[in-house]
Amino acid sequence: MSDAANRPPHFKQPLLTTPFHSRTRACSTVDQFVAWAGYTTVDVYTTVEQEYFAIRNACSVYDLTPMVKYRITGKDAENYLNRLVTRDVRRVKPGRVAYSVWCNDDGHLIDDGTIFRLETGEFLLCTAARQLDWLLDSAIGFDVAVEEVTESIAALSLQGPTSCAVLKALGLRGVERLRPFDIGRFVLGGADMTVSRTGFTGDLGYELWMTPADAVSVWDRLMIAGASSGIRPIGSQALDMARIEAGFIMPNIDFVPAEASVRIGRGRSPFELGLEWLVDLKKGHFNGRRALVAEQKRGAARRLVGLDIDGNKPALKALLYADKSCRREIGAISSALWSPTCKRNIALGLVDAPYFETGRQVWAEIYLCRELEWERRVARGVVVEKPFYAPARRKVTPAWDR
Amino acid sequence: MTAIASAKRYDAVVLGAGHNGLIAACYMARAGLSVLVVERNPYIGGAAVSRQLYQDFTYSNCSYVCSLLRPEIMRTLELPLHGLQIIPYEGGCTMMRDGGHLALYDNHDALRREISRHSKRDAEAYDRFARDMLRQCRFIKPLLMRTPPDPTSFKPRDLMELLYLGQRFHRMGETRMYETLRFWTMSCADFLDEYFESDIVKAHLAGSSIIGTALGPRSPGTAYVLLHHYMGDIDDAVGAWGFARGGMGAVTNALAASFQASGGEIRCNAGAERVLTSGGRAVGVALADGTEVRAATIVSGLDVKRTFLGLVDRKDLPAEFHRQVENFKIRGSSGKLNIALDAVPSFPAIPEGAPCIRGDLHITDSIAMMERAYDDWKAGIWSQAPYVDMLIPSQIDPTMAPAGKHYMSVFVQYCPYELASGSWDDGKRQAFGETVIQAISRQSPDFRKLILHAEIRTPWDIENEVGLTEGNIFQGELTMDQLLFNRPVPGYAQYRSPIRGLYMCGSSTHPGGGVMGAPGANAAREILRDLRRDDLRLDGLH
Ligand SMILES: Cc1cc2nc3c(=O)[nH]c(=O)nc-3n(C[C@H](O)[C@H](O)[C@H](O)COP(=O)(O)OP(=O)(O)OC[C@H]3O[C@@H](n4cnc5c(N)ncnc54)[C@H](O)[C@@H]3O)c2cc1C
Numbered sequence: 001m002s003d004a005a006n007r008p009p010h011f012k013q014p015l016l017t018t019p020f021h022s023r024t025r026a027c028s029t030v031d032q033f034v035a036w037a038g039y040t041t042v043d044v045y046t047t048v049e050q051e052y053f054a055i056r057n058a059c060s061v062y063d064l065t066p067m068v069k070y071r072i073t074g075k076d077a078e079n080y081l082n083r084l085v086t087r088d089v090r091r092v093k094p095g096r097v098a099y100s101v102w103c104n105d106d107g108h109l110i111d112d113g114t115i116f117r118l119e120t121g122e123f124l125l126c127t128a129a130r131q132l133d134w135l136l137d138s139a140i141g142f143d144v145a146v147e148e149v150t151e152s153i154a155a156l157s158l159q160g161p162t163s164c165a166v167l168k169a170l171g172l173r174g175v176e177r178l179r180p181f182d183i184g185r186f187v188l189g190g191a192d193m194t195v196s197r198t199g200f201t202g203d204l205g206y207e208l209w210m211t212p213a214d215a216v217s218v219w220d221r222l223m224i225a226g227a228s229s230g231i232r233p234i235g236s237q238a239l240d241m242a243r244i245e246a247g248f249i250m251p252n253i254d255f256v257p258a259e260a261s262v263r264i265g266r267g268r269s270p271f272e273l274g275l276e277w278l279v280d281l282k283k284g285h286f287n288g289r290r291a292l293v294a295e296q297k298r299g300a301a302r303r304l305v306g307l308d309i310d311g312n313k314p315a316l317k318a319l320l321y322a323d324k325s326c327r328r329e330i331g332a333i334s335s336a337l338w339s340p341t342c343k344r345n346i347a348l349g350l351v352d353a354p355y356f357e358t359g360r361q362v363w364a365e366i367y368l369c370r371e372l373e374w375e376r377r378v379a380r381g382v383v384v385e386k387p388f389y390a391p392a393r394r395k396v397t398p399a400w401d402r
Numbered sequence: 403m404t405a406i407a408s409a410k411r412y413d414a415v416v417l418g419a420g421h422n423g424l425i426a427a428c429y430m431a432r433a434g435l436s437v438l439v440v441e442r443n444p445y446i447g448g449a450a451v452s453r454q455l456y457q458d459f460t461y462s463n464c465s466y467v468c469s470l471l472r473p474e475i476m477r478t479l480e481l482p483l484h485g486l487q488i489i490p491y492e493g494g495c496t497m498m499r500d501g502g503h504l505a506l507y508d509n510h511d512a513l514r515r516e517i518s519r520h521s522k523r524d525a526e527a528y529d530r531f532a533r534d535m536l537r538q539c540r541f542i543k544p545l546l547m548r549t550p551p552d553p554t555s556f557k558p559r560d561l562m563e564l565l566y567l568g569q570r571f572h573r574m575g576e577t578r579m580y581e582t583l584r585f586w587t588m589s590c591a592d593f594l595d596e597y598f599e600s601d602i603v604k605a606h607l608a609g610s611s612i613i614g615t616a617l618g619p620r621s622p623g624t625a626y627v628l629l630h631h632y633m634g635d636i637d638d639a640v641g642a643w644g645f646a647r648g649g650m651g652a653v654t655n656a657l658a659a660s661f662q663a664s665g666g667e668i669r670c671n672a673g674a675e676r677v678l679t680s681g682g683r684a685v686g687v688a689l690a691d692g693t694e695v696r697a698a699t700i701v702s703g704l705d706v707k708r709t710f711l712g713l714v715d716r717k718d719l720p721a722e723f724h725r726q727v728e729n730f731k732i733r734g735s736s737g738k739l740n741i742a743l744d745a746v747p748s749f750p751a752i753p754e755g756a757p758c759i760r761g762d763l764h765i766t767d768s769i770a771m772m773e774r775a776y777d778d779w780k781a782g783i784w785s786q787a788p789y790v791d792m793l794i795p796s797q798i799d800p801t802m803a804p805a806g807k808h809y810m811s812v813f814v815q816y817c818p819y820e821l822a823s824g825s826w827d828d829g830k831r832q833a834f835g836e837t838v839i840q841a842i843s844r845q846s847p848d849f850r851k852l853i854l855h856a857e858i859r860t861p862w863d864i865e866n867e868v869g870l871t872e873g874n875i876f877q878g879e880l881t882m883d884q885l886l887f888n889r890p891v892p893g894y895a896q897y898r899s900p901i902r903g904l905y906m907c908g909s910s911t912h913p914g915g916g917v918m919g920a921p922g923a924n925a926a927r928e929i930l931r932d933l934r935r936d937d938l939r940l941d942g943l944h
Contacts, residue, residue, distance in 0.1 A: 011505065011756050014512035038511045106577070130514070133527035133597070148522055260529065262536045264573055 420448025876915025
C-alpha cells in the first residue's frame, strides 16, 4: 500500500502494477506484457515453450494478484453465497475451497470463480470480472458485508510436480498434507501466509495469499528454495496452454458473461458449458434456479465439449460442421491447442445437439496462413471427455514432495 | 409587391440551407433532379455553422460537437472529399463545488479507477450502464435511416416496416422488452439510480439528458434524450464525440460543395415567404425579394411550425393537422456563449496534465442542482446556477483560433425563450452572459480576464438568426409523443405533408434533431420514391 501514494495518476498510467512487479519485470527478457484486470502483467518471460514445461515438469510461478477478490463476511455470509451461486455452499467447510459459477435470472453465467471459506462467516470470492454492483444488489436482505479487496491481497500460483517440494524447502512444514481444495495457514519469516491447494492447470499446485508488503520477500525466498527444483516464473500464455489441457473455461473466450453481453442470445447456462456438476438444484432457491430447472427438463440445445482433432494444426476459431463438405454448421471452436504433453490436437468448442455427444464425429474448417498464402483444411474431430490431461499427482495426498 | 417570376424552373426547391436541407438536396441532385436551395441568411449552415465574428477566431456558433452525423451519408455524399474531417476528442470532467472532480476517460482502467475515487460500486456498475446504453443503441440505430411506418396503414410497405419493428422488439426477449419500454419513458434520474449511488457520477452522466430539452433530469422521457446523444459514433466507437475540423460549418460547407458538384444551386439572402399552391398542390415558392420560383417539389428544412404556420396558407391545411402543428412542443431552453480567449483558462479542480481538459467540462455536481436550474427556467428566468457544456476545441483543432489563443464554446441550459420579466433586450442578454461567466469563474479564477470577446446567444437570438422556433435546438422536443411515427405529428411521419408536393426534411421529422442528417436523407428517399426515381438505388438509402 505504501507505494500507492507515489504512483503516477491513473490518467497517465491506467494500469496498476502488482506488488511483485519489481521482480516480474526483472525476470522478463522479451518485454511482453499484457493488461489483465487493470494490471500490467507478464505475457511471456522468455519463451512460452519453456514456461509451459515448467508447469508440467517442475514448478511454475504465476503472479495471480490481478484476480478480482471480494471479501464476504457476516452472519448471513453462507446463506448469501448459497443464494448467489449454483453450488451448495453449506457443504464447503471452513478451510475449504470450491469452484462454482453464478447465474442471472435467465440461468446464464455471470461469471465463474472460486469460493474460499476462511472461517465460518468469512469467505473470499475470486472472480475474473468486476461485479461489485451485482454482489451488493444480491446482498439486499442479508446480514453481510461485501468488500472488494483485490489490491490488499498479493497472490502467487505455484503449479507443477515439484511445487510441493519447493514449498517444503521454503519451510512450510506439513504443506504436503493439504488435500486438493484445502486451505492452510503458515508463518514464513514472521509473516502470515495462506496456502490453498488450488490452481488453473489441472496439475499438482498451490496458491499463496499474502499481504502486499510481504510479496517481494516471499518471491525472493521462493526463488532460492526452488532453485534446485526447476522453479520458473511463467506468463499468461503458458498458463493458457495448461488450462486448455485441463479443460477449464475462460470468460470472454469460451463464453460471454451474461451481464456483459450486448447482443441477444449470447448468454450461456452451466449446462451448455458442461458445468452441470456445479449445479445443485436440490439445495433450495438460488439465482437462476427456475430457468435451470426448465432447461434441465428441455435438455440443452448445445454444449461446450472437448474435441480431439486430426492433424497438428490448432483449430483456432474454426467453425464446426456435421459433414466433411461443410454444409451443415453445428458450432464453433473457442479454444484450441496442440498439446505438447498429450501430443494431441485439442480444442474446446460449442456444439449443437445431438452432435455434442461423446464419440460423435464433427468437421473443423481450419484456415492456415503459410507465408501470406491461405490454406483451408477440413479436419475430422471427435467429441471426447475432458480433461485432456489429468495426472494422478494432482489428487494424491500427501502430495509428491520430491 | 408584384411577383417577378424566376426565369429558371427547377424540379425541386429546398427551403433552408441547414444540414438536413442540404442533404436532401444532395440526394435529389444526384438522382438527376435540378435543385435549388434557398437560404434566408447571407450564409449557409443553419445550426451547423462556423463564423468569424472576432479577428481570426472561428466560432461554431450553434452546434459544436459532431458524432451523430450518419457515416453512410458522409460516405455517399463524399463529404471527406469535400473537406469534412471529424476529429474525436477524449473524455470530459465535472468540477465539484468542493474542489473535487470526476473525469471520464476513454481508457477503461483509467475510467474505473477514476470513478472508484467516488464509489467503488459505481466504478464496477459503469460497465453495466454502458452495456445497457449499447443495447438500446443497437435497437434504435437501424431505425434512424428508415422511414417510420404508419401504424394505421395497411399498405404493404407500412406493414413490412411495422413487422420489422415488431420483430426487432420481440427478439429482445421479455425482460429486455420491459426494460426498453421503461427506458423510453422514464426520467434520466430514475434511470441512473438503477446503476449508481454517487451523486457526482449521476450528475456527470445526466448532462446529456437535458441538453436542448425543456425538461429536467427528473422529468419522464429524459432517459431517451440521453440515448439520443449516445447514438453517434466515430468509426465504430459508440458514444464517442468529436469536432468537425474548422467548426461545424465544415459539415454544411462540405455538403454545399458536394451539392454543387452534382449541379445544384444555392441562393443566400433568399428567404422563402410563401409556398405557392394550386388545387392543393405545391407549385413553387415566393421569396422575400418578390421572386417566385416554380417547382413541383418543395422541400422544407425549416421546423414544422415555421413551415406550416408561416409559409403555407392555413386554408390549405386540414384543421386537425393545423391544430397538431400548433401544439407541437418546441420550447426553447438553451443559450450559448462563444468566447475568444487569450489562453486556456486554469481550472484548479482538474489535476495538472489530465487530458480531460480537452473534453467537455461541467460545473453541475448533483442532480438536485441540475433540477434546480430547470426550476428557474419554469419560473421564466435563466438558471442562476446554470448547467454548462463547455469545450475548448482549439486545443485539438488548430484552425479555430490564432496560435496560443483559444476558442471556447459554452452551451448553457436553461435559458427561457420568454422571460417572466418580458422580452429579451441587450441589458438582459448581457446579464445572462454575466451569470454564465460568473458560474464558470467559480471554477476558474483567471477565466474572466482571459476573455477577448464573447458572443452571447439566447433562445430568442437563436430563433431570429437560425429560424429555430423558440430557439429549440432539436426543432421540437424529443419525447415519446413526438418520436418515431409521431414525429412531427401523427399521420405525417413519412416526410410528406397534407399539401401534395410539399415535403419536410428538417429535424422536426424522424429521427429528430442534432447534426445527424438522417431526416434529410430519409426525406429524399420518400421524395424520389414519389417521383419514381428511387430505381436509382442511391447507396446508403435503403
Ligand atoms: C446552440 C445550439 C447548439 C447545438 N449543439 C449541437 C451539438 O453540439 N451537436 C449536435 O449534433 N447538434 C447540436 N445542436 C442541434 C443541431 O444543430 C440542430 O438540430 C440541427 O443543426 C438542425 O438542422 P436542420 O437542418 O434540421 O435545421 P436548421 O439548421 O435549423 O436549418 C434551417 C435553415 O433554414 C433557414 N431558414 C429559416 N427560415 C427560412 C426561410 N423562411 N427561408 C429560407 N431559409 C430559411 C435557416 O436560416 C437555416 O439555415 C445545437 C443547436 C443549437 C441551436
